[in-house]
Amino acid sequence: MDERIQKIINEIRKNIKGKDDIIQTVLCTMLAGGHILLEDIPGVGKTTLALAISKSMSLEYRRVQFTPDVMPSDITGFNMYNAQKQVFEYHEGAAICNLLLADEINRTSPKTQSALLELMEEGRVTVDGQVHSVKQPFFVIATQNPYGSAGTQRLPESQMDRFMVRLSMGYPDHRSSVDILRSDAIDDTVNCVISLEEFLKMQQEARNAFVDDAIYEMIVNLSEASRNSDNILMGISPRGTKAILRMSKAYAYMNGRKFVTVEDVLSVLPCTVSHRIVLSTKAKAKNTEVEQVLAQLTDEIKVPKI
Numbered sequence: 001m002d003e004r005i006q007k008i009i010n011e012i013r014k015n016i017k018g019k020d021d022i023i024q025t026v027l028c029t030m031l032a033g034g035h036i037l038l039e040d041i042p043g044v045g046k047t048t049l050a051l052a053i054s055k056s057m058s059l060e061y062r063r064v065q066f067t068p069d070v071m072p073s074d075i076t077g078f079n080m081y082n083a084q085k086q087v088f089e090y091h092e093g094a095a096i097c098n099l100l101l102a103d104e105i106n107r108t109s110p111k112t113q114s115a116l117l118e119l120m121e122e123g124r125v126t127v128d129g130q131v132h133s134v135k136q137p138f139f140v141i142a143t144q145n146p147y148g149s150a151g152t153q154r155l156p157e158s159q160m161d162r163f164m165v166r167l168s169m170g171y172p173d174h175r176s177s178v179d180i181l182r183s184d185a186i187d188d189t190v191n192c193v194i195s196l197e198e199f200l201k202m203q204q205e206a207r208n209a210f211v212d213d214a215i216y217e218m219i220v221n222l223s224e225a226s227r228n229s230d231n232i233l234m235g236i237s238p239r240g241t242k243a244i245l246r247m248s249k250a251y252a253y254m255n256g257r258k259f260v261t262v263e264d265v266l267s268v269l270p271c272t273v274s275h276r277i278v279l280s281t282k283a284k285a286k287n288t289e290v291e292q293v294l295a296q297l298t299d300e301i302k303v304p305k306i
Contacts (some may be wrong), residue, residue, distance in 0.1 A: 018176025034164025
């Protein structure tokens with residue numbers, strides 16, 4: 001694994017115990033320039049993870065607790081009239097930062113949820129016709145509780161599709177739970193181990209990873225197979241195929257390679273497309289899981305040997 005990535009992981013481990021796979025996937029997504037949806041029960045460390053990441057890379061971090069009364073202007077910012085200067089001045093919203101934690105995003109109104117769309121896709125906000133760019137790098141980590149339905153608004157497919165990955169942290173194992181209790185009695189301060197400039201350079205290096213034409217064909221074959229499957233109502237979109245490619249490049253880079261392999265694609269596939277696929281009524285009636293359908297698709301397509 002890349003030495004710089006390992007340093008970041010080691011720092012985050014001070015606060016997050018027994019979830020190395022989640023940490024690595026989140027960092028991989030950030031290298032790929034994507035946004036993360038953490039769907040899990042309360043209290044398993046979602047907020048702690050976001051805060052630890054921001055500290056380890058000196059990212060400007062802001063957190064918004066989404067409730068029904070949060071307005072779009074709280075996210076995007078607003079213009080206020082300055083009587084002394086006789087001009088309207090722009091006041092930044094919570095999104096003008098490097099890392100925005102959108103906590104319990106499904107508890108706010110659809111209007112506020114939609115305010116994130118341009119922001120997540122284009123890295124800018126428009127207020128009264130004026131465009132304001134977010135800082136670079138910029139990431140959104142959104143959380144939602146899949147169980148408590150009271151007062152929630154389901155995220156539409158168009159917004160789900162803008163998250164590069166969907167992850168679930170889950171409960172820690174027994175040993176990790178003991179370590180969490182022990183860590184309360186020690187200094188677990190997360191230190192900055194990499195600068196913003198260095199991380200931006202790493203992102204560019206990841207984007208430059210070599211991809212053989214056979215890998216492109218494989219990703220397209222997967223997406224087309226998902227659209228033609230009887231078990232799938234809505235398959236992988238072109239945005240989804242781009243997400244698979246970018247995640248595969250970042251995964252290869254994290255593992256010290258400058259080229260993408262078939263194994264890279266298969267490794268990032270579940271977390272990258274599971275939230276983009278809508279199963280058909282037939283599949284739901286059989287209690288089929290998305291992961292099972294993906295495994296079937298990869299078996300059906302011709303996997304290249306490189």
